[in-house]
Amino acid sequence: MSEHGEQLHPQVLEAKGRVATVAFHFCAQRLARFIFGIYFRCYTRGRRNLPATGGAIIAPTHRSNLDTPMLGASAGRPLRYFAKSGLFRGPITTWMLVTMGAFPVRRDKIDRSALKAALAVLEAGQPLVVFPEGERKTGTRIFPLMEGVVWLSARAQVPVVPVAIGGTERAMGVGVRIPRPHKVRFVWGKPIDPPQTNDQGRLSRAALAAYSEQMRSILQAMFDEVQGELGLPIWLPES
Numbered sequence: 580m581s582e583h584g585e586q587l588h589p590q591v592l593e594a595k596g597r598v599a600t601v602a603f604h605f606c607a608q609r610l611a612r613f614i615f616g617i618y619f620r621c622y623t624r625g626r627r628n629l630p631a632t633g634g635a636i637i638a639p640t641h642r643s644n645l646d647t648p649m650l651g652a653s654a655g656r657p658l659r660y661f662a663k664s665g666l667f668r669g670p671i672t673t674w675m676l677v678t679m680g681a682f683p684v685r686r687d688k689i690d691r692s693a694l695k696a697a698l699a700v701l702e703a704g705q706p707l708v709v710f711p712e713g714e715r716k717t718g719t720r721i722f723p724l725m726e727g728v729v730w731l732s733a734r735a736q737v738p739v740v741p742v743a744i745g746g747t748e749r750a751m752g753v754g755v756r757i758p759r760p761h762k763v764r765f766v767w768g769k770p771i772d773p774p775q776t777n778d779q780g781r782l783s784r785a786a787l788a789a790y791s792e793q794m795r796s797i798l799q800a801m802f803d804e805v806q807g808e809l810g811l812p813i814w815l816p817e818s
Contacts, residue, residue, distance in 0.1 A: 611652035618760055619645075619750060623653045625767035631656070634701035634737040635770065638728055638794065640802050641710040642717065643747035645758060650708060650742065651679065653765045659700045660708045661693065694727070701735035711794065715753055719806060719814040721799040724791045729774065732790075733782045738770035741798050745805035764805045768797060 615621040629635065637658065639650055651658050657680060664683035667673045684693035700707045709731065711724040732739050746763035774790045776782050782790075803813040 608652055611648065615649055615652055615763070618758070619649075619746070619763040620760075621649065621653070621763045621765070623765040623767070625769075626653065626655050626765075628767040628769050629654060629656060629706065629740050630738070630770065633704050634735055635706045636701070636728060636732055636737060636739045637706055637708045637742060638711045638724075638739050638798070639708065639742035640721065640744050640798060641712055641715050642744065643715065643751045643753075645747045645751050645763075646710075646715075646744055647708070648679075649747065649763065649765070650744070653767075654706070656706055658706050658708050661697070661710075694731070697731055698735055701731065701737050706740075707731070711798070717748065717753055719802070719812050721795050721802055721814070724795050724798075726787060726791065728794070729782070729787050729790045732773040733776050733787075734780070736773045738772055739794060740770050741768040741794065741801060742766065743768070743798065743801035743805045745802070745809050745811065749811065762809055764808060766801055766805050768801050771797065 612621075629637070637650070637654070639646060647660060660679065660681040661684045662676055662681040664685050666681075667676060667683050682693065682696050697707055697709075709725075709728050711728045712722045713725050716722055728739065731737075743766045744763070745766075746761050749759070750761040750763060751758040771794065774782055774786055799814060806813045
């Protein structure tokens with residue numbers, strides 16, 4: 580592996596990001612809140628539902644590229660993130676992503692090194708952001724969730740904190756390059772306890788599916804609520 584490749588290894592970036600994220604959090608969070616508050620009239624509710632200490636998985640809805648930076652400004656703690664590996668191009672971009680607390684993950688296959696780095700983050704008592712729907716979606720429906728969120732919660736035995744983000748799709752949806760001034764709301768839900776594993780530390784397929792559906796239902800209800808508060812459409816399932 581080349582020197583550059585070693586520097587991009589998720590576990591190397593996890594260690595670097597641990598220090599960089601704290602610096603970014605204290606230097607930039609308040610400025611970001613001020614800017615987002617003015618431009619998007621951003622409002623956050625339930626921030627205290629994020630545990631003040633210890634590892635946790637933050638599971639937000641995902642409709643815009645604004646979600647990641649605005650989530651960091653909304654939280655009361657430094658956050659860590661998965662980011663697609665293709666974004667880590669060149670030293671400047673890589674430095675910016677690492678400073679924000681990101682480390683790379685490949686989406687075209689199971690990235691075991693990224694999963695190990697994620698477990699290291701959680702076991703170190705840090706909150707990790709994982710968008711449970713995967714890539715950005717459009718519309719009001721919460722899509723079936725990725726299994727990785729449940730797997731990480733069960734393996735690390737940390738809670739999942741659902742977050743509904745309303746308004747960011749109107750502000751900067753898929754295909755939009757320049758953000759438009761639109762009201763944005765963040766609602767942090769109560770932590771969901773991790774699923775219980777068997778004596779071998781494993782989770783059955785049935786338990787995994789049940790936990791994922793529970794999370795999806797909670798996110799859907801929260802998303803409908805925040806969309807309704809903004810006067811935006813909500814999910815209406817077909818009868």
